[in-house]
Amino acid sequence: MEDMTDKxxxxxWTCPRPLQHYPTIVMGHGAGGKMMADLIExxxxxxxxxxxxxxxxxxxxxxxxxxxxxxxxxxxxxxxxFFPGGNIGELAVYGTVNDLAMRGAKPLYLSAxxxxxxxxxxxxxxxxxxxxxxxxxxxxxxxxxxxTKVVQKGHGDGIYINTSGLGVIPAGVDIGPANARxxxxxxxxGTMGDHGIAIMSVREGLTFETEIxxxxxxxxxxxxxxxxxxxxxxxxxxxKSKKQGGHAPFGDLSAGPPLPTIHCLRDATRGGLAxxxxxxxxxxxxxxxxxxxxxxxxxxxxxxxxMLGLDPLYIANxxxxxxxxxxxxxxxxxxxxxxxxxxxxAAIIGGVVSEHPGLVTAKTSxxxxxxxxxxxxxxxPRIC
Amino acid sequence: xxxxxxYRDADLTRxxxxxxxxxxxxxxxxMEVCGGQTHSIIKSGLDQMLPPEIELVHGxxxxxxxxxxxxxxxxxxxxxxxxxxxxxxxxxLRVPGSTRDLFAVKAAGGDVRIVYSPLDALKIARDxxxxxxxxxxxxxxxxxxxxxxxxxxxxARGLTNFAVLVSHVTVPAAISALMDSPDxxxxxxxxxxxxxxxxxxxxxxPLAEKYKIPIVVTGFEPVDLLHGILKCxxxxxxxxHTVENAYERSVSREGNxxxxxxxxQVFEMTDRAWRGIGIIPLSGYRLRPExxxxxxxxxxxxxxTIETKESPLCISGLVLQGRKKPSECPAFGRECSPQTPLGxxxxxxxxxxxxxxRYGRYDR
Amino acid sequence: xxxxxxxxxxxxxxxxxxxxxxxxxxxVLKEACMxxxxxxxxxxxxxxxxxxxLSILDEQEALETMELLKQIDALGEER
Numbered sequence: 001m002e003d004m005t006d007k008x009x010x011x012x013w014t015c016p017r018p019l020q021h022y023p024t025i026v027m028g029h030g031a032g033g034k035m036m037a038d039l040i041e042x043x044x045x046x047x048x049x050x051x052x053x054x055x056x057x058x059x060x061x062x063x064x065x066x067x068x069x070x071x072x073x074x075x076x077x078x079x080x081x082f083f084p085g086g087n088i089g090e091l092a093v094y095g096t097v098n099d100l101a102m103r104g105a106k107p108l109y110l111s112a113x114x115x116x117x118x119x120x121x122x123x124x125x126x127x128x129x130x131x132x133x134x135x136x137x138x139x140x141x142x143x144x145x146x147x148t149k150v151v152q153k154g155h156g157d158g159i160y161i162n163t164s165g166l167g168v169i170p171a172g173v174d175i176g177p178a179n180a181r182x183x184x185x186x187x188x189x190g191t192m193g194d195h196g197i198a199i200m201s202v203r204e205g206l207t208f209e210t211e212i213x214x215x216x217x218x219x220x221x222x223x224x225x226x227x228x229x230x231x232x233x234x235x236x237x238x239x240k241s242k243k244q245g246g247h248a249p250f251g252d253l254s255a256g257p258p259l260p261t262i263h264c265l266r267d268a269t270r271g272g273l274a275x276x277x278x279x280x281x282x283x284x285x286x287x288x289x290x291x292x293x294x295x296x297x298x299x300x301x302x303x304x305x306x307m308l309g310l311d312p313l314y315i316a317n318x319x320x321x322x323x324x325x326x327x328x329x330x331x332x333x334x335x336x337x338x339x340x341x342x343x344x345x346a347a348i349i350g351g352v353v354s355e356h357p358g359l360v361t362a363k364t365s366x367x368x369x370x371x372x373x374x375x376x377x378x379x380x381p382r383i384c
Numbered sequence: 385x386x387x388x389x390x391y392r393d394a395d396l397t398r399x400x401x402x403x404x405x406x407x408x409x410x411x412x413x414x415m416e417v418c419g420g421q422t423h424s425i426i427k428s429g430l431d432q433m434l435p436p437e438i439e440l441v442h443g444x445x446x447x448x449x450x451x452x453x454x455x456x457x458x459x460x461x462x463x464x465x466x467x468x469x470x471x472x473x474x475x476x477l478r479v480p481g482s483t484r485d486l487f488a489v490k491a492a493g494g495d496v497r498i499v500y501s502p503l504d505a506l507k508i509a510r511d512x513x514x515x516x517x518x519x520x521x522x523x524x525x526x527x528x529x530x531x532x533x534x535x536x537x538x539x540a541r542g543l544t545n546f547a548v549l550v551s552h553v554t555v556p557a558a559i560s561a562l563m564d565s566p567d568x569x570x571x572x573x574x575x576x577x578x579x580x581x582x583x584x585x586x587x588x589x590p591l592a593e594k595y596k597i598p599i600v601v602t603g604f605e606p607v608d609l610l611h612g613i614l615k616c617x618x619x620x621x622x623x624x625h626t627v628e629n630a631y632e633r634s635v636s637r638e639g640n641x642x643x644x645x646x647x648x649q650v651f652e653m654t655d656r657a658w659r660g661i662g663i664i665p666l667s668g669y670r671l672r673p674e675x676x677x678x679x680x681x682x683x684x685x686x687x688x689t690i691e692t693k694e695s696p697l698c699i700s701g702l703v704l705q706g707r708k709k710p711s712e713c714p715a716f717g718r719e720c721s722p723q724t725p726l727g728x729x730x731x732x733x734x735x736x737x738x739x740x741x742r743y744g745r746y747d748r
Numbered sequence: 749x750x751x752x753x754x755x756x757x758x759x760x761x762x763x764x765x766x767x768x769x770x771x772x773x774x775x776v777l778k779e780a781c782m783x784x785x786x787x788x789x790x791x792x793x794x795x796x797x798x799x800x801x802l803s804i805l806d807e808q809e810a811l812e813t814m815e816l817l818k819q820i821d822a823l824g825e826e827r
Contacts, residue, residue, distance in 0.1 A: 206776055206778065207778075208776055208777060209775050210775065299385070300774070300776060302774070303385055303773050303776045304775075304776045306385065306388065306774070307753050307773045307776055308500075359744070364427070365392045366392055366393075366397040367394045367429075367433070368428050368429020368432060368433050369432060370743045371742070371743050373742050373743070373744060385773070385774035386756075387754035387793060387805060387810070396817060396818065399818070420751060500798065500799060501799025501800070502798065503781060503799055526797055526802070527798055529784055529802070530798045530799060530800045533766075533781065533800070537765075540765065541764075577752075578752045578795065581752070581795060581802050581803045582802055604752075611813075611817060632806065632813055633805045633806050634752075634795050634802075634806075635803070640784055640785075640802055642783070642785075642786060646783075
């Protein structure tokens, strides 16, 4: 778990009595009155402290830089709330930051909506909020607006968090799921399956020689480094038309600023690598072929998957991305990734083909071939 | 991982495939009994690497697939009771009953819990004295020692709130039934390596003799499977029909005696209905009378009068007997998929239909 | 059927009147019942299925078989 040393100082507050005397969340904290104001003033606001939040209006007035705005939302309902490597707070910040980064956007502002279950210990909430504050700092974003509701005991898993995010897409960058082209290279930013197995380890009571930690992390810095190095190596826009056999590449941008060089970016969250590759193959109407042996996976994650009868290709990640880009850029981009904190184990795993559009196949460890299908819903551990 | 990686070696795989190609002179049909073997073959792509003269048909060795519909419906009825905590191996959760599955019961508020081991179910019983914990004791002979131990432990510890819903099936009778059926087209068997780890392989000797078929005890990794296939092909080409062991590191002729002793102590042979196939005499286990207090069907007699209804489109019985391939089923990939399964072979991660669908053995 | 995974026994003890072991599946540690393997020792590899050890893997046997399999006639590799 991340460093949890700066817990909210309940004793140091000179707040009116209601907050001090409530070690857990009660219905009153969501009622819009004094108790809720206390909660905001003494728990949320100090943690997320910034000039926009302190406007304390019903909505926050922002000025966004000119250009295309990226907008995303995500809700976080993970159970358990705390797991090796992180907690729901980090997921809530990094998950939304990453969704923005996957468009090539620079993430700027987040909203945070909390649904708290009556009975949630104040200390738990404090720890989560502190973690969110630290995550925001790390990712370079601010929480500019928020909301709190309280539901009755039994109606929520302790806490649910929704975060929406705004970011700005630099001119000339147009990354999207339909941009993959035959001849492109597919790469991943690091080891697959860590987050899902970290969660499973708590649920299934697994212990490891070396603990598997969630990989929850902000990927916007990594994406920036990738884009910078891709742009460096970029030559003429016309190479695209040759490969595509005459397709007009990206609509409006074809006659405008330099063409984007990274075609697709996706974070490999629920459904894992397999889900992402299938989505991209489907959206771009191309085939994807990769080599199972080239996908980086920690030995303990492999072992846990063998034991539980799970396939690491389908397990969720929270700090890993999949990129599809032209072959000539791959060397530069890969090198840039490996220099970055969150891309040290980045690897090329395969490529895009014109055969079998929409289908993802993989070379197996014995040299055979298998289709990597879309995930079929909730993964139940195999036993038998 | 030791004992796994070396059995997935690409070079050794190539060498064994070459040896098989050198040995084979005509078409042969082999059946791999066990669902785990089916899964491994298809996932590794081995079926597409074998010479075309070999046809692999997939057998009924998926206990999830062959659990009779009645037992699934009984499980659902028990799980729906508010005074019951229903525990099961994960695979059973989405097997379709007549109207719904255990997963739906869980979603509707039933206390259904996946356990990795029957000992976990015992612990749940110890921790929840106010409820009855029912454990869905399915499986082949491999799982019987574990399930039996749970019952023994419950008796030894006086756990009155623990019961088992038994649906065990055994392999040798199934092989007989398959070989006795009119349009059987199997030339040789790859016997299930972990069933034989428990039971040994002496039971298969009379079968090999009676039906004049080679039976090779085979493991689960690609190298193990090729080893088993090679031995089987060599016998077929030579015209012999004996039982051989291609999984020597885990299997002996006698098997695991302590495990067999406990199975005999807790269970006795019984006729069992195999889903999609029908009743095969003496092909399963049931609790011995002295363990009747732990029999969920006796404790909750209302489940004994359940009416079942199979999907008319589902041909999983023919698939389980190796008479049809999943891709030959008209509903495959249409009405029937892992998201909307009509039969157990599409639900179980070891079912042939699920394996074919997931690893893409059909025209898209 | 029978997801049986090789696991190394790293510790043996008694619990609830049964012989139990701490086993290592390539980095994942779990508990398994060893009632069916009375002669098992620490350091042995076992096949574990649904929390029960069912066989002790015979290393000698495994090595010998591997050797045999590897001695495929290299000249006759392609027909």
